[in-house]
Amino acid sequence: MRNAEIAEAMSELATLYELDGAIRYRVLAYREAARVIRQSPVSIEELARDGRATELPGIGETLQQKIVDLLDTGEIPAAAKLKAKYPASLIEVTRIPGLGAKTVRRLYDELGVSSLDDLREAAESEKIRDLKGLGARVEENVLAALARLGEEGPAERLLLSEVLPIAEQLAETLREHPASDQVTVAGSARRMAETCKDIDLIATASDPKALSAALVEHELAAQAGTAGDAGTRITTFNGVSVDLRIVAPDAYGNLLQHFTGSAKHNVELRERAVRMGLSVSEHGITEVESGDVVRYADEAEVYERLGLAYIEPELREGNGEIAAAAAGELPGLVEITDIRGDLHCHTTLSDGRNTPEEMAAAARARGYSYLAVTDHSASHGFGNHVTPEALLERVEEVAAYNASNPGRFRLLAGSEVNILPDGSLDYEPAVLQRLDWVMASVHTSFRISEKRMTERVIEALRNPHVDCIGHLTGRLIGKREPYGVDVGAVIDAAVQNRKLIEINGNPNRRDLNEGYARLAAQAGLPIVVNTDAQGVDTLSNMTYGIATARRAWLTKRDVANTRSWRELLKLRGRRS
DNA sequence: GCCGTTTTCGGCCCGACTGTTTTCAGTCG
Numbered sequence: 024m025r026n027a028e029i030a031e032a033m034s035e036l037a038t039l040y041e042l043d044g045a046i047r048y049r050v051l052a053y054r055e056a057a058r059v060i061r062q063s064p065v066s067i068e069e070l071a072r073d074g075r076a077t078e079l080p081g082i083g084e085t086l087q088q089k090i091v092d093l094l095d096t097g098e099i100p101a102a103a104k105l106k107a108k109y110p111a112s113l114i115e116v117t118r119i120p121g122l123g124a125k126t127v128r129r130l131y132d133e134l135g136v137s138s139l140d141d142l143r144e145a146a147e148s149e150k151i152r153d154l155k156g157l158g159a160r161v162e163e164n165v166l167a168a169l170a171r172l173g174e175e176g177p178a179e180r181l182l183l184s185e186v187l188p189i190a191e192q193l194a195e196t197l198r199e200h201p202a203s204d205q206v207t208v209a210g211s212a213r214r215m216a217e218t219c220k221d222i223d224l225i226a227t228a229s230d231p232k233a234l235s236a237a238l239v240e241h242e243l244a245a246q247a248g249t250a251g252d253a254g255t256r257i258t259t260f261n262g263v264s265v266d267l268r269i270v271a272p273d274a275y276g277n278l279l280q281h282f283t284g285s286a287k288h289n290v291e292l293r294e295r296a297v298r299m300g301l302s303v304s305e306h307g308i309t310e311v312e313s314g315d316v317v318r319y320a321d322e323a324e325v326y327e328r329l330g331l332a333y334i335e336p337e338l339r340e341g342n343g344e345i346a347a348a349a350a351g352e353l354p355g356l357v358e359i360t361d362i363r364g365d366l367h368c369h370t371t372l373s374d375g376r377n378t379p380e381e382m383a384a385a386a387r388a389r390g391y392s393y394l395a396v397t398d399h400s401a402s403h404g405f406g407n408h409v410t411p412e413a414l415l416e417r418v419e420e421v422a423a424y425n426a427s428n429p430g431r432f433r434l435l436a437g438s439e440v441n442i443l444p445d446g447s448l449d450y451e452p453a454v455l456q457r458l459d460w461v462m463a464s465v466h467t468s469f470r471i472s473e474k475r476m477t478e479r480v481i482e483a484l485r486n487p488h489v490d491c492i493g494h495l496t497g498r499l500i501g502k503r504e505p506y507g508v509d510v511g512a513v514i515d516a517a518v519q520n521r522k523l524i525e526i527n528g529n530p531n532r533r534d535l536n537e538g539y540a541r542l543a544a545q546a547g548l549p550i551v552v553n554t555d556a557q558g559v560d561t562l563s564n565m566t567y568g569i570a571t572a573r574r575a576w577l578t579k580r581d582v583a584n585t586r587s588w589r590e591l592l593k594l595r596g597r598r599s
Numbered sequence: 600g601c602c603g604t605t606t607t608c609g610g611c612c613c614g615a616c617t618g619t620t621t622t623c624a625g626t627c628g
Contacts, residue, residue, distance in 0.1 A: 048600065
């Protein structure tokens with residue numbers, strides 16, 4: 024059973040318990056467990072079968088047993104019992120914004136509302152206002168929420184690449200405004216998360232209202248609230264909602280820390296504060312006993328006051344960073360400026376838009392000392408494939424380029440070779456042998472079993488000509504689920520065969536994801552951060568690859584392409 | 600239900616906003 028399915032069962036049970044009036048901390052415990060399970064890079068099924076699920080934070084003996092029950096019988100007895108008590112369609116009603124479990128339970132008990140249809144009818148026939156504490160306004164909000172649900176579905180999360188450029192453009196506009204002092208992008212965009220729900224901008228200003236007005240009047244604003252002293256909110260034409268919060272300079276650090284999140288990180292931070300006799304909020308740090316409040320202009324001072332080293336935004340996910348900061352054991356994260364080359368990109372030979380010469384020029388302009396052109400192999404299946412003859416011509420072409428462009432930069436002849444369903448590659452060894460660098464990726468036959476997919480990739484890792492596995496799980500964020508593959512087993516096989524593995528920086532992929540990348544690094548597997556660029560413009564997707572690497576706690580040393588080409592070659596198993 | 604450099608029991612983050620109420624519960628981020 025996939026982690027996502029187990030997490031979904033826990034999350035459902037949390038809602039059922041909540042409807043049943045369980046104490047909130049039990050509900051919270053199940054929600055937290057669901058989050059931990061969903062995020063885990065290792066198989067919860069295997070862990071629970073070994074009785075080791077309790078090794079995860081937030082999972083104790085009770086949940087360990089419930090997971091085993093779920094695996095054995097397909098359901099959790101406690102959930103089955105509650106489902107007999109409350110109709111399954113009641114859970115959907117709790118998804119209406121503004122209606123929590125308490126309210127839904129009352130609607131069920133007092134009005135017999137047990138589905139979204141019942142809810143609509145109750146609101147339309149003005150029965151909700153009969154309940155104590157609820158009024159006509161609630162009916163209006165419910166109907167509006169139901170209408171939104173009907174036309175557009177639940178609010179989608181946007182890719183970081185869709186959000187970050189807008190966030191930076193807006194921040195830049197505000198920075199140029201005469202009334203502005205400091206402006207920073209906060210929230211999940213600052214943490215470089217895979218997806219973002221909205222944009223948070225944090226600012227200080229000599230004239231807050233004027234700065235708010237500048238955002239309201241921005242050409243990207245399709246809708247806008249009122250421009251106030253505390254900030255404002257707009258929605259851009261492509262539907263991204265943007266919150267601007269303006270604060271006095273002396274509390275800028277507190278506000279920035281608070282609105283950078285994540286929620287989990289902030290909760291852990293405040294729990295630590297409580298143990299120190301302190302209370303942390305966006306307004307400052309209060310000494311509980313004396314009631315004295317201290318504000319911090321600089322975010323780093325907030326962490327310092329709590330006895331912590333500064334924590335980079337990418338690490339603020341509640342994955343052990345606070346304990347590491349307390350112990351002085353935070354990793355020195357890899358920086359984009361550490362990157363010395365890109366080992367996965369395409370040219371006009373397959374599906375790219377630029378020639379090798381143009382790609383090389385762009386790579387040099389980025390300060391790289393090497394670039395591998397890795398066009399798709401013969402059986403790619405989407406046209407534009409490269410025959411063995413064409414690939415050998417490419418080898419000559421690359422040699423000629425390097426001969427006529429002496430110096431520090433080296434163009435590398437490579438290929439992104441398809442891994443066929445049986446794990447073989449679709450070029451002969453004699454062809455592969457001529458290449459400087461071989462990426463091997465799965466592009467077809469996704470729907471085989473996890474076992475076969477794992478064997479398929481491991482077979483490719485045994486091939487002496489393969490250097491690196493590309494986009495291992497094949498996911499497209501928000502569009503295509505990763506295919507079933509035992510990442511842990513692939514990591515082990517890669518280490519054994521002295522291969523490398525890629526973080527693909529295409530913002531739709533970010534594959535390996537941060538959880539798996541952290542696992543790979545812990546196993547000692549060298550990671551290559553690549554772009555998979557299809558043109559000179561997308562070589563800049565290194566930003567997203569590095570974001571994932573940093574969120575995976577990777578250091579410069581963990582990332583192979585922070586090395587010179589000569590040093591990098593020492594990491595791989597085959598003869599060069 | 601989980602967890603432990605105050606605790607194996609008694610705690611478990613903080614504040615804004617909303618809608619309904621004359622002081623607050625519920626919901627959300």
